[in-house]
Amino acid sequence: MRTICIFTGTRAEYGLLRPLIRALENEPDATVRLLVTGSHVADAHGATWHEIENDGISLYERVEVLMDSATEAGVYTAMGLGMIRYGDVLRRMAPDLLVLLGDRYEAFAAAAAATVCKIPIAHIQGGELTLGAIDESFRHAITKMSHLHFASTQAYRARIIQLGEDPDRVFAVGALGVENIRTIELSGAEDTSRRLNLEPGQPYLLATFHPATRSSKPPDIQLSALLDALDDFPDHAVVMTGANADAGGLAINRLLAERAARHPKRYRFFMSLGTQLYLSAAKHAAAVVGNSSSAVIEVPTLGVPSVDVGPRQAGRTRGNSVISCNDEATEIVDAIARALSPEFRHLAASAANPYDRPGTTARIVRELLSRNLTEVSIKTFYDLQ
Incomplete structure (x- = not known):
């Protein structure tokens, strides 16, 4: 049995992760635990943890870190609180693997805490660029702390490898959000x-x-x-x-x-x-x-x-x-x-969508459950030839 912790800090991120959560819940060899934080538990941002609760998904931990996200000081304070509180949760939960999506500062804090706790990280949608946001730096930093990588295009897979990640651990799987469109009844x-x-x-x-x-x-x-x-x-x-x-x-x-x-x-x-x-x-x-x-x-x-x-x-x-x-x-x-x-x-x-690939969720689930995590936890720097 493999215990997988899935981290979510925003409504948009949760919407992308929902089909993956459902798929893992249906796997007999997986136990899913959610770490719900960030704007989900902030009234000023809609308290969207209720959406998760309404979906019938068990909330393992709700962690409040947002004190005042209106300023840069509020953001780095949330990051500091996040590292402390996420670390406490991860140490107590002791999952075999932590799953993160994207580039948010909350996800960066969770990745840092997991690194200290020696918990392998699977990162979804690394390798992308958002040059107008500080999230750009957080995303690539998360990549360097992660052990499995699920990129949404081949170009992004190549960029992750360029950052020194082992090609055998980097997969171009498409975007979960695109698969959502094909599976949710609109x-x-x-x-x-x-x-x-x-x-x-x-x-x-x-x-x-x-x-x-x-x-x-x-x-x-x-x-x-x-x-x-x-x-x-x-x-x-x-x-x-x-x-x-x-x-x-x-x-x-x-x-x-x-x-x-x-x-x-x-x-x-x-x-x-x-x-x-x-x-x-x-x-x-x-x-x-x-x-x-x-x-x-x-x-x-x-x-x-x-x-x-x-x-x-x-x-x-x-x-x-x-x-x-x-x-x-x-x-x-x-x-x-x-x-x-x-x-x-x-x-x-x-028009064609470059983020559209078949079987996105199934491919991620297969790798999350089949990989030898003892081997995965050992990282080396892959140099381009």
Whole structure:
């Protein structure tokens, strides 16, 4: 029997991990334990641990670390608390393996704690680039602390190997979020509009904007250009989802809530939609706009145009259905107008998604359960020939 701890600190990350959690729960040789933390247990970010509870998944540990994520000091304080509290949980839980996804600072703290506790780490979606966010550094640091690697494309697999990881432990498996789209039953257009408090048939844009944490611009200035651009499309309602728990995220959420309150006929603000409703909303949107990774990784599989704004996702591989633009209002307006054109909508409907590979979850489960963890725990640096 292998005990596997799965770490989740955000609503988006949990949505990606859910099918993997379910698959491991169905394996007779696996015991799954969740470590739930970060914005999941913060009321200001929607207390999304309730979503996990509603899914019927047993919560092994809920760990609170967010004191004030509105500032850089709040973030590094959360990281310090996280290392202490995650280490205590991991030492008590004593799992055979820790599974982490992505690049968040909470995940970095968990990886550091697991390294000290001598717990092997499996890292999902390493090797990617997000040049506009400090997450870029956290992701590659997690890679160097990890022992098994599940990259979403061959290019990302090559980058992980370039970082000195053994090719025998690095797998290109596709993105879990893309597989989600193929396995979750999404709502129809009319039901989705009702759940979003929109009139049936009303066209809308789905917008998410996170702080670009490497930008010198304050979060409100980063967001203002997007809001100005959205005002140029009065025939479309705007459904906005909340920013994450980065420095500046709470300021963005406050501005979005104020915009929705001042313009209730056109703007809707949801702190969190949950995976099923978010993907349903994206499926029926005229376009998805902002700087969330979902617009680059998952939305192309839905055949919907995406507009990726600003530097946050710079460096990510993207398909032909994704339009990239700078974070200036005029450029965002031009990009949205292009995305809404019949020609581009036709292109997006059939564009290939580079993150789409069959059997993503099954491949990860197979490697997690079959690998000799005593051998895996011994790391060497793989030099390129």
